[in-house]
Amino acid sequence: PIEVFRKDYQPLPYKVDTIELDIQLEPRKTTITTQMTITSSSQTMTLDGDRDVIQLQQVELNGVLLKEGTDYQVTASALTLFQLPLHTPFQLTTRVTTIPEDNTELSGLYQDSSGMYCTQMEAMGFRRFTYMADRPDQMATFARVRIEADAHQYPILLSNGNLVEQGSCENNTNRHYAIWQDPFPKPTYLFAMVAGNLGVLQDSYTTKSGRHVDLQIFAEPHQTHLLQYAMQSLKRAMQWDEDRYGLEYDLDLYNIVAVDSFNMGAMENKGLNVFNTAYVLADPATATDTDFERVESVIGHEYFHNWTGNRVTCRDWFQLTLKEGLTVFRDQEFSADMNSAAVNRIENVRALRGRQFAEDAGPMAHPIRPESYISMDNFYTATVYSKGAEVIRMYQTILGVEGFNQGLKLYLERHDGQAVTCDDFLQAMADANQDIDLTLFRRWYSTPGTPVVKYRGEWNENGTYQLHLEQETSDGDPLHIPVSVGLLDHATGKEVVSTQVLNLKESQQTFTFSDLAGPVVPSILRTFSAPVKLVPLEKDNESSVLAFLAAHDTDGFNRWEAVQRLYTSLIFHHLPSKEESSSTWNYVEQAFARTLDTCLDNSDYSISAYVLTLPSESTLAEEMDVIDPIGLHQARSTVKQQLARRFQSVLMEKYSALTELLSQTKELKFDATSIGLRRLRNVLLDYLCSLKDTPEECDQAAQWAMNHYQAATGMTDQMAGLSALVSIDNPFRQDALDQFYQQAVGNSLVLNKWFTVQALASTPTSLETIQKLYQHPDFTLKNPNRVRALVGAFTMNAVAFHQPAGYQFLGDVLLEVDALNPQLSSRLASPLLPWRKYVSGPLMKEQLERLLAQPKLSDDLYEIVSRGLK
Numbered sequence: 001p002i003e004v005f006r007k008d009y010q011p012l013p014y015k016v017d018t019i020e021l022d023i024q025l026e027p028r029k030t031t032i033t034t035q036m037t038i039t040s041s042s043q044t045m046t047l048d049g050d051r052d053v054i055q056l057q058q059v060e061l062n063g064v065l066l067k068e069g070t071d072y073q074v075t076a077s078a079l080t081l082f083q084l085p086l087h088t089p090f091q092l093t094t095r096v097t098t099i100p101e102d103n104t105e106l107s108g109l110y111q112d113s114s115g116m117y118c119t120q121m122e123a124m125g126f127r128r129f130t131y132m133a134d135r136p137d138q139m140a141t142f143a144r145v146r147i148e149a150d151a152h153q154y155p156i157l158l159s160n161g162n163l164v165e166q167g168s169c170e171n172n173t174n175r176h177y178a179i180w181q182d183p184f185p186k187p188t189y190l191f192a193m194v195a196g197n198l199g200v201l202q203d204s205y206t207t208k209s210g211r212h213v214d215l216q217i218f219a220e221p222h223q224t225h226l227l228q229y230a231m232q233s234l235k236r237a238m239q240w241d242e243d244r245y246g247l248e249y250d251l252d253l254y255n256i257v258a259v260d261s262f263n264m265g266a267m268e269n270k271g272l273n274v275f276n277t278a279y280v281l282a283d284p285a286t287a288t289d290t291d292f293e294r295v296e297s298v299i300g301h302e303y304f305h306n307w308t309g310n311r312v313t314c315r316d317w318f319q320l321t322l323k324e325g326l327t328v329f330r331d332q333e334f335s336a337d338m339n340s341a342a343v344n345r346i347e348n349v350r351a352l353r354g355r356q357f358a359e360d361a362g363p364m365a366h367p368i369r370p371e372s373y374i375s376m377d378n379f380y381t382a383t384v385y386s387k388g389a390e391v392i393r394m395y396q397t398i399l400g401v402e403g404f405n406q407g408l409k410l411y412l413e414r415h416d417g418q419a420v421t422c423d424d425f426l427q428a429m430a431d432a433n434q435d436i437d438l439t440l441f442r443r444w445y446s447t448p449g450t451p452v453v454k455y456r457g458e459w460n461e462n463g464t465y466q467l468h469l470e471q472e473t474s475d476g477d478p479l480h481i482p483v484s485v486g487l488l489d490h491a492t493g494k495e496v497v498s499t500q501v502l503n504l505k506e507s508q509q510t511f512t513f514s515d516l517a518g519p520v521v522p523s524i525l526r527t528f529s530a531p532v533k534l535v536p537l538e539k540d541n542e543s544s545v546l547a548f549l550a551a552h553d554t555d556g557f558n559r560w561e562a563v564q565r566l567y568t569s570l571i572f573h574h575l576p577s578k579e580e581s582s583s584t585w586n587y588v589e590q591a592f593a594r595t596l597d598t599c600l601d602n603s604d605y606s607i608s609a610y611v612l613t614l615p616s617e618s619t620l621a622e623e624m625d626v627i628d629p630i631g632l633h634q635a636r637s638t639v640k641q642q643l644a645r646r647f648q649s650v651l652m653e654k655y656s657a658l659t660e661l662l663s664q665t666k667e668l669k670f671d672a673t674s675i676g677l678r679r680l681r682n683v684l685l686d687y688l689c690s691l692k693d694t695p696e697e698c699d700q701a702a703q704w705a706m707n708h709y710q711a712a713t714g715m716t717d718q719m720a721g722l723s724a725l726v727s728i729d730n731p732f733r734q735d736a737l738d739q740f741y742q743q744a745v746g747n748s749l750v751l752n753k754w755f756t757v758q759a760l761a762s763t764p765t766s767l768e769t770i771q772k773l774y775q776h777p778d779f780t781l782k783n784p785n786r787v788r789a790l791v792g793a794f795t796m797n798a799v800a801f802h803q804p805a806g807y808q809f810l811g812d813v814l815l816e817v818d819a820l821n822p823q824l825s826s827r828l829a830s831p832l833l834p835w836r837k838y839v840s841g842p843l844m845k846e847q848l849e850r851l852l853a854q855p856k857l858s859d860d861l862y863e864i865v866s867r868g869l870k
């Protein structure tokens, strides 16, 4: 495997100006003819192409057939041409054949389970399709894309841009063709084509400058009733980008296609997004509230890429966060505006801590702009995406919303149609905000790891408060960290200094607040203003300060955060190695009681739900030097049960009140309030069902869960009931699962939930159940969603995964998956990477070693495994 370094970037010595494609689709032998107009400053030129997937049939230069050996050479990964005309445009025509049916990697041109043809080119799929300079700084005009296929099997033929012509083939009336043209030059990774028998939902949108845009979302014909929500989300996203950033869509047609076999969430190909069905299909009967939220945000995300990614793209793949961090930030802001900003922030920070912090603490740690890769597909990471979005958010925090918007405007105007770098982005931000120095901020792009910010406060009788901040980074040098701080009066809890941004730029810095009437309590890192860990330098009365903030902070995020910190210390006290601390319990009890008592008083139901929810095992693990996953799981369960027992009657009372509130509206609604009501009620159910010490308690818990499941009006409540039920030993369990299975027939996404709910069940026999499900006739390694539904969920189930047989099972699965789909296997392997921190580390390491010893490991998996062992 070859490692590529960021520092080795070289511009191409030639440019492909236009490209024309002729694609003759056949499952066993597809022929692709590529005609390129090229200007070169070198007589020798190398095009990327993967010989294992495409077979070169012939090459012509300006219409003259070339000879292999003398005129050109083919290696495993490239086509090299010699003696080319210098500085004058020439035409190069290649013809290759490929077998889409055999493409199980789902990169390049492949068929999904329905037989539909589709493509996934990012990052390096185009070289599995035809010979071309397959890199993002090579932007060509796709002047003519002709797709030809069997007319009955593949009535719909799509590519980027505008449809210019279609008809049946003169020589064979069973076949038809379509010709597409994209006026915007683009890199290969944004090319797409689709051919299939598809149903469509159509609509339209008129942009603020009056452009009429036809909107079409395609799916298998029996799924078209599931496309409404995606269409509404798309129109909301188009409107939002105009309102917030003045950005309009730039073609007359916007197409989206849903495919069931897809490695990632979705793909922003110009004018032709391809989506994983999981992020586009949704209706109340089959999708949970979280699924709906996800559809809205992914639809938004891909749409927003049209400006941040497509109009302005990346110079090289090391710059990936330039488009991904920025576009995740944009989709987060969109979701925040469509729903509740505070709820969104909590959800995003939970996700960041659960995944990105762990990545930053393990062997795959990398800066948001990585320095090297073996397989670029391994760097579509939580760091590049989520931490990248946090870096963009920090620009906004430092520059202010207006300053940030000016910077973004300048960036898009200055670089429209170009392939640029993270430095170009920072420069545009700096040029638009000349009063603010961003020199040090640049270091966020090159510094891996999660910085730690420590604080200590000092009240002086002269009415000043000094906040002392220290930072620790992975390389020891300081970063520019925006720390949002507010001060609350110690006696009354009232806010006396509203939120201000402190620019922490030194290793140690002291900030002084004056003219204060009395002692204060600081609320630090409000709305999580930087992706850091915040730690007090003095731990003396930490819990009482947290309890104070939980009660009084005006910042919703920090109120939630204070309670989370209290839970964390209580859970850690219950680890096998620790003693119980009664004072923390008292503070937790107070905060829990207050939240529960007032949870119906206003409409912030989601916030209350999240305040009542204990930190996840992965978030907790992130704070431990040595992780005993089973002990941690038990400690967390113990605290959950203690709370449930202490508050059982209030939990039941509020649960009934919520049931009552929800039953007042007949129709199932998906606004923030309705989602909040369900979310809160499901958290209460989870507490109630955690009480299962005696057979009587088990019966009671099972009864609650079963009632909840059976009375459910939508998928969210069904799943909540079923998840509780599967972790209780009881006779309803199997009935409910069988019933749910029947309901899932014909809907692959619902069937995935059936697999996941069992894979996450916490029972002594979880692993056996999971291994049986792996052999189930509905289980297939060809569909990544199905694999993630079972195997991905299994790795998150501590009791099932963290045991010798669990590690062994994952190793077995990885070997099988790797032979089919390396992008999938390398992602599934990541739970093994932090082995050094686990008490059972040597057993996890053993699996990595076993994988590394395989003679035929993919580059993707090799990179992950070898980094894990380094």
Ligand code: B3K
Residues within 6 Å of the ligand: 122, 123, 264, 265, 266, 267, 268, 301, 302, 305, 324, 377, 380
């Ligand atoms: N840009 C795609 C990701 C492509 C993944 C390649 N392995 C999805 C997105 O971030 O919008």
Ligand code: ZN
Residues within 6 Å of the ligand: 301, 305, 323, 324, 327, 328
């Ligand atoms: Zn993206």
